[in-house]
Structure formats: structure tokens, C-alpha cells
Amino acid sequence: MTYRRPALALLTAAGLAVLFAGYLRLSSTVMVGSDGGTITLQAWDMLHGNVLLHGWALSDVSFYTTELPEYALVVRLNGLSPEVVHIAGALTYTILVLLAALVAKGKSTGREGTARVLIAAGIMLAPAPGFGTSTLLLSPDHYGSTVPVLLAWLVVDRCSASSSGGKPSPRTPLGYVPVAVGAILAWGLVADPLVEVTGVTPLVLVCGIRAAQRARRSEPWAWEVSLAVAAIAAIGVSALVSLLIHAAGGFVTSPVQTGFAGFAALPHNAFLAGQGFLLLFGASFIGGQPANMLFSVLHLAGVGLVAAALVVGLGRLFRREDLCWPAGGRPPAPPENLVVPLLATGIVLNIALYVVGRYPMDPLSTREISAVLPLGAALAGQVLAAPLLRARIFPVLGAVVLTGYALSLAVYSSQPRVPALHQDLAGWLVAQHLTAGLATSYWLANITTVDSGGQARVRWVSALDGAVTRPPEWETRAQWYEPGTNSADFLVTDATPGSAAWRSALAAARGTFGQPVSIRRYRQYTVISWKHNVLPFLH
Numbered sequence: 001m002t003y004r005r006p007a008l009a010l011l012t013a014a015g016l017a018v019l020f021a022g023y024l025r026l027s028s029t030v031m032v033g034s035d036g037g038t039i040t041l042q043a044w045d046m047l048h049g050n051v052l053l054h055g056w057a058l059s060d061v062s063f064y065t066t067e068l069p070e071y072a073l074v075v076r077l078n079g080l081s082p083e084v085v086h087i088a089g090a091l092t093y094t095i096l097v098l099l100a101a102l103v104a105k106g107k108s109t110g111r112e113g114t115a116r117v118l119i120a121a122g123i124m125l126a127p128a129p130g131f132g133t134s135t136l137l138l139s140p141d142h143y144g145s146t147v148p149v150l151l152a153w154l155v156v157d158r159c160s161a162s163s164s165g166g167k168p169s170p171r172t173p174l175g176y177v178p179v180a181v182g183a184i185l186a187w188g189l190v191a192d193p194l195v196e197v198t199g200v201t202p203l204v205l206v207c208g209i210r211a212a213q214r215a216r217r218s219e220p221w222a223w224e225v226s227l228a229v230a231a232i233a234a235i236g237v238s239a240l241v242s243l244l245i246h247a248a249g250g251f252v253t254s255p256v257q258t259g260f261a262g263f264a265a266l267p268h269n270a271f272l273a274g275q276g277f278l279l280l281f282g283a284s285f286i287g288g289q290p291a292n293m294l295f296s297v298l299h300l301a302g303v304g305l306v307a308a309a310l311v312v313g314l315g316r317l318f319r320r321e322d323l324c325w326p327a328g329g330r331p332p333a334p335p336e337n338l339v340v341p342l343l344a345t346g347i348v349l350n351i352a353l354y355v356v357g358r359y360p361m362d363p364l365s366t367r368e369i370s371a372v373l374p375l376g377a378a379l380a381g382q383v384l385a386a387p388l389l390r391a392r393i394f395p396v397l398g399a400v401v402l403t404g405y406a407l408s409l410a411v412y413s414s415q416p417r418v419p420a421l422h423q424d425l426a427g428w429l430v431a432q433h434l435t436a437g438l439a440t441s442y443w444l445a446n447i448t449t450v451d452s453g454g455q456a457r458v459r460w461v462s463a464l465d466g467a468v469t470r471p472p473e474w475e476t477r478a479q480w481y482e483p484g485t486n487s488a489d490f491l492v493t494d495a496t497p498g499s500a501a502w503r504s505a506l507a508a509a510r511g512t513f514g515q516p517v518s519i520r521r522y523r524q525y526t527v528i529s530w531k532h533n534v535l536p537f538l539h
Contacts, residue, residue: 016094019125023090026413027137029129032420036085036139037447038475039063043071044080044454045477052250057473060256064245066147066191067092067140080454082420082447089137092144097124099150100374103339104381106157112385115398119388120381122402123302124373126409128284129292131363133412135279135370143370148188149199149346150374152181156227157339175226182230182237189238193256196235197353198371202345203231206338209317227338254474261358269360273351276366278303280373282408295408301401305384306376312383313344343379347372425492426451428522429458437490437527438468438534440505442475444494459488461538463508469539483535490529497526513537 042053046068053064062068070091074084097120104120105113127136136143159177181203188195207224214221246252261269278284282299284292316337350369354360359368388394426448429437438461439445445460459480460471468491470481480486491509495501506528509516513534520527 016098019097020090020094022409022413023093023127023137024086026127026129026133026409027086027089028417029413029415030134030138031418032082032085032138032447032450034421034443034445034447034475035141036082037420037450039068039071039139040075040080040082040084040450041446043068043075043084046072047076052245052248053477054249054251055478056251057476057478058251058253059475060254061142061145061192061194062251062253063140063144063191064251065187067144068191070144080450082423082450084450085139085420086137089139092140092147093124093127093137096143096146096150096374097121099147099154100124100378101381103150103153103157103343103378104385106337106339106382108385111389115385115389115394116381118381118398118402119305119385120377122398122405123281123305123377123380125402125405126282126295126299126412128279128282128296128299129412129415130284131366132279132282132284135364135367136373141367141370142192142194143367143373145188145192145195146198146371146374148184148191149195149371150378152184152188152199152203153339153342153378155180155184156342157337178226178230181227182234185231185234186237186241189234190241194350194368194371197349198346198375200231200234201349202342204228205345206317206341207231210338213318252473257358258353259358260356261360265358265360266355269355269357272360272363272365273355273369275363276354276369277351277372279363279366280370281306281376282405292412295404295411298401298404298408302377302380302405305380309380309383310344310347310376313340313379314348316383317341317345337382340379340382343375343382347375347379350375420447420451422448423451424523425525426456428525429456429492429527432527434490434527434529436486437488437492440491440493440495442471444492446475448492458492461491463491463493463505466504466508466511467539468508468512468534468537481535481538483533483538486535487533488535489531489533490527491534492525492527494524495526496524497521502526512539 042056042058045053045056067088071084071088074087074091078084078087100120101117104116106116108116127133135141155177185195185199185203188199207228211221211224211228214224242253278296281302283296283303285296350371354369357368359365388398422444425444429435429448430452434456436457437459439448439458440461440463442460445458448456448458457480460476462469462471491505491513493502493505495505505526506519509528513530514537516528516530518529520529
């Protein structure tokens with residue numbers, strides 16, 4: 001008994017290390033692009049003293065308090081390279097597997113606690129190759145923003161009454177719980193406004209319903225109201241933090257482009273949402289090999305579990321909860337389990353916003369609902385472990401499914417590694433001693449800089465309408481274009497030679513920077529060079 005907990009901790013650490021290694025290898029089978037390159041450059045800037053990212057214009061999501069510090073740590077240990085994106089992606093996914101398992105476990109122990117952990121971790125065990133891997137194991141895009149949400153639900157769950165038998169928790173300073181939950185949600189909101197959908201709104205909605213139920217029965221409802229108020233306050237706190245960062249000269253973000261897509265778009269959006277739901281849970285049938293198709297069929301088991309758990313979880317949203325009275329006449333403990341309806345509501349709201357919005361375009365758009373995977377896995381573990389244990393076939397069937405999932409992870413991660421986007425260009429530029437220049441595409445610029453380890457600094461510009469101009473304020477830093485402190489003497493485009501885009505780029509380059517000294521071709525790239533710094537002539 002004395003050695004049980006240390007042994008369990010050691011076994012858990014070893015299992016997480018094995019999972020991280022597998023996810024790192026799986027991540028390397030997909031290509032790192034400029035989105036991953038951009039956040040890597042932001043982390044590099046932070047490490048070199050630009051903690052507030054002065055001069056950076058980011059997208060509508062900053063990841064400033066979530067993945068960006070993680071990237072900075074990886075860059076510090078690994079250096080500037082595309083491998084940073086693979087390492088950080090694998091690390092985030094491993095953390096979320098752990099958090100989903102902990103939320104699923106709750107306070108259950110014994111066989112049920114183990115079953116809860118295995119269900120949640122099993123559902124997340126093997127991300128689908130291709131689109132699934134690039135969505136979940138590459139550059140951050142909402143997925144890692146589920147970390148603060150799950151941490152908040154862990155706090156709520158650990159400080160609530162016991163989920164088995166209705167016994168209250170030991171003496172816990174419950175007054176601090178809303179403050180802690182609000183602080184965690186505010187931390188997530190600074191990084192990603194989507195936490196309003198997956199975390200804040202579910203907490204306000206669920207606690208509002210529970211408080212109304214209790215008020216009608218003349219029961220205490222202060223606990224639920226305090227949590228809802230903390231969630232609302234988190235929005236204000238995060239807005240204040242962002243305002244202070246901006247006032248101190250830090251980064252700025254673009255407005256979130258939300259809006260109703262229109263009724264005509266709903267069928268298409270719903271189809272992509274369904275396709276994305278399958279993709280997230282490993283049941284991807286998009287252009288797969290025969291073995292991958294077989295594993296996708298096997299992953300339908302996880303899809304079914306989450307769908308069933310979602311129905312149960314939504315049903316519990318309006319279920320009457322009995323009060324649990326601690327001994328000694330103290331105020332009542334929180335209701336039995338808020339986490340189940342919180343998880344279910346977060347999933348539904350995320351998918352609903354996706355379906356009616358303007359984001360769905362292709363399978364890669366699934367990143368907008370990637371939080372559904374850890375939330376769904378935790379939900380399935382919470383509500384289905386007990387009934388599945390009562391089915392005598394579950395241990396055998398569960399072992400078969402988990403073995404299949406583990407085998408699929410092994411097969412997926414054994415696929416060939418893929419070099420980062422434009423890795424060949426980066427190597428050629430360094431070999432030609434071209435160290436500072438411009439590129440006519442966002443997808444050419446930041447990732448090439450990272451691919452070269454910073455030896456070839458390539459900045460994004462627009463080359464249209466006969467002029468080369470600074471790009472939109474999106475994932476760029478203003479100081480890059482200041483001629484007093486920076487320089488550039490070449491421009492690269494990957495437009496097809498002879499095409500309208502290629503001719504337009506050359507005409508804009510000549511018209512803005514003058515006659516070049518050379519125009520060279522390397523594979524699909526055209527590199528135009530000058531003997532002078534062209535930044536002073538940039539429009």
C-alpha cells in the first residue's frame with residue numbers, strides 16, 4: 001500500500017513518455033507550414049526580450065498565454081527549427097490526453113475509475129493520419145485552448161460533492177473555487193476567444209439552470225451563481241489584460257470574423273461538421289490506405305461512445321440533483337456533478353457555432369471544433385464507464401478495441417517523415433548566401449525563415465497591381481520592414497513561370513525596386529536579386 005501511489009505515478013509518467021514519443025513521430029508525417037513557422041518566430045522573439053511581442057500583428061487568436069510559452073520553452077531547448085512545431089504539438093496532445101483522463105476519472109476509484117481513464121485515453125489514443133494529424137498534432141489552432149477549460153472543470157469537480165453516494169468533499173475553501181475557475185478561464189480567454197464558447201457560456205448556462213431549479217425548490221443557489229458570475233467576470237478580466245498589453249506596446253489581434261453563413265450554407269456546413277466529427281475521433285475515410293480504412297472503422301466505436309455520452313450528458317442538464325448536507329450544519333456542498341452537463345454543453349455549442357458560421361470550407365476547417373475531441377472523450381469516460389462495466393462483455397471488447405487503437409497508432413506513426421514546407425528553398429538560399437529578402441506569399445515567408453534556422457530571413461509582401469507593398473497586418477511584425485534596422489536584397493515567388501501571377505510579380509518587382517541584377521530559377525521558385533537594400537522602396 002505504501003508503494004502503490006509512487007508506483008502508479010511512475011507507471012503513468014512512463015506511459016505518457018511513450019505516448020509523447022509516438023505522437024512526436026506521428027506529427028513528423030505531416031508538413032509544417034507558415035502557421036507553425038509564425039508562432040515559432042513569435043516564441044523566438046519572446047526569448048530575445050520581446051516578451052509583449054511589440055510590433056506584432058497577430059491573427060484573431062494569439063495563443064499568448066497557452067501554446068506560445070510552450071513554444072518558447074521548446075525553442076529554448078531545441079533552437080529555431082520546424083521540429084519545434086512537431087515537439088510542441090506532440091506535447092500539447094499528450095497533456096490533453098492526461099487532462100481528459102483526469103476529468104473523466106473524477107473522484108471514482110477502483111474498477112470504475114480505471115475504466116473511466118481507459119475510455120477517455122483510448123478514444124484519444126490514435127489521431128487519424130493526414131488531416132487528423134495536421135489538425136491535432138501540428139501548429140496550434142484552438143485545440144490547445146481546451147487545456148484551461150479542462151483544468152477549470154477539474155477544479156469544479158474536485159471541489160464538488162462526491163459523485164458516488166452524494167457524500168460531500170472534505171473541508172474545502174469553496175469560496176476560493178469560483179475565483180480559481182474564473183482566473184483559469186480568463187487565462188484561456190486571453191489566448192483564444194473560443195474559450196467563451198467551450199468554457200464560459202457552458203458554465204453560465206448550466207449554473208443558471210441549476211440555480212433556477214434550486215430557487216424553485218427554495219434551496220440554496222449561491223454556489224451556482226458564484227460560478228456563473230466568475231465566468232462572466234473572466235471575460236472582463238481577459239479584455240482588461242489584452243487592453244493593458246496593447247497599451248504597453250504589445251501585440252494586437254485582428255477582430256474575430258463571426259457571422260451567420262446563411263441558410264443556403266447550412267447543409268454544406270453540417271456535412272463538413274459531421275465529416276470533421278468523424279475525423280477528430282480517428283474515423284477518417286478521406287483518401288486513406290486499406291489499413292487506415294480498417295482502423296477508421298474500428299474508431300467508429302469511439303464515435304459511438306461519444307455520441308451516446310452526449311445524449312446522456314444533455315439529459316443531465318435538467319436533472320434534479322439532491323442536496324448534500326455536510327455535518328455540523330455548514331452551508332450545503334455543491335451539487336453532485338456539474339462536469340457532465342458542462343462537457344456536453346461545450347460540445348454542442350462549439351459544433352452549433354461552427355455549423356451556422358462562415359468557417360467551414362474543407363476538412364482542415366475541422367480545427368475550429370477540435371476541442372470536441374478531449375471534451376467528448378472526458379464525457380464518455382464520465383457517464384459510460386459504470387454501465388459498460390455492468391456489461392460482462394466490456395472487459396474483453398474493450399481490450400480488443402484498445403489493442404486495435406494502439407496498433408493503429410503504431411502503424412500511423414511508422415509512415416515516412418515529411419520535410420517542412422519550402423525546406424528545399426531554405427537550404428538553397430543559405431547555400432547562395434541570400435540571408436535577407438522578401439516573398440510574395442505568406443506561405444513562402446515565415447516557414448522558410450524557420451526552415452533555415454534564421455539564416456535566411458524571408459518576409460511576406462504583396463506584389464500586385466504593378467507595385468510591391470507591405471502585406472496586411474496579419475502574422476507579421478512591423479519592425480521587419482523598417483529599412484533603418486533591416487535589409488532585403490531579393491524577392492522570391494513560387495508562381496508558375498510564364499503565368500499571369502509570375503508576370504505580375506516580376507513587373508511589380510521591377511517597377512518598385514528597379515532593374516534586378518539577376519533572376520534565377522530553383523525548382524518551382526523564381527528568385528529576383530538586387531545589389532541594394534529594397535526596403536526603402538517598399539510601398
